[in-house]
Amino acid sequence: MAAEKAEMDALKKECDGLRAQIEAARKAVNDGSMSAAASGVASVGRVQLKLRKTLKGHLAKIYAMHWSADSRQMVSASQDGKLLIWDCFTGNKLVAVPLKSAWVMSVAFAPSGNLVASGGLDNICTVYNIKAASPKTLRELDAHTGYLSCCRFLSDTEILTASGDTTCCLWDLETGKQKVIFTNHIGDCMSLALSPDMNTFISGACDSLAKLWDLREGACKQTFSGHTSDINAISFFQSGNAIITGSDDCQCKMYDLRSDQEVICYQDASLNAGVTSLALSSSGRLIFAGYDDFNCHIWDSLKGEKVGVLSGHDNRVSCTGVPDDGMGVCTGSWDSFLKLWN
């Protein structure tokens, strides 16, 4: 027992030493700042968007939404036990998918538009073929030992999941089996985002850390700290070199992957609500962040200033999404409505 404790203590000391070395390496390259780099950039001014549509149909809290790659269809998930697929140009509902388990927390559209996936407190990621005459369950991915917080398709044959069991997983949809398991977080994984080049992905967790992973090797390449509470939302900039996180600590942060550190923090003394979700405009200049205060606040990502707000929901904004064509933003709420703004 004493020998084991001695070995444990030695290993802990080695970990502390390594973390200190990583911090030192970060300091050594920190010779610039966002405020300096963005000082010559013109302000975007006030961003005032109009509410274009309110999508009514769900009967309970909406927990998640995801745009189709066609920028026209969108899928939403509610704890009324349904996924709804919407045509956002007309506001019509196209498909309703009844769920086995109503406790859904995440939903995703495959890039092909053929499949959607959802999961939640059932710990299972269920994949549906929505092109069939009526929605057909294609696969039930059942191996996580905690809730499914987020899922994202790479293609019709691969999907990534994040779970309350602290792991993320890459699945093969043809076999229904796990291909790679990503373990390193020490808290529930809450969200994930794929890199534009699909070689890596990022995860945010309740250990207040964001991690960058090699998709094929399974290794954690970088860890980003700074938040003081659960990271609920995470997204890549289209350049692939920077990420944004949103947390229960009421802040959003931008981390630069190349210098391996935080470069700017988005916080406001008057904002005392946790960040639930976020989405970036196509250039990345604007951040749409959904908060517990029922609003979606708009931030200038370079200047770190609040430049607008989307008000209208009667309860927490739980999900936010900008379609690939960048033509607007969708907010979903516990008030059971989805709103489209541009």
Added chain:
Amino acid sequence: MEEWDIPQMKREVESLQYQLAINREKSSITVTELVKWIEGCVCEDPFLNPELMRANPWVEKGKCVIL
């Protein structure tokens, strides 16, 4: 982490060694390039270039919509 056993701790050490070894670039360069990249995309961002929002897919064009 308090409940970790020795193999888990060893994996944490390995992970930290791997993470320490990455190449870090100077932020004076990387952040400047990031700002340039974003600025370069602003003209194609419908939220920031009103020209692109002229044909707004989310606005009714007339009173009736042909489905």
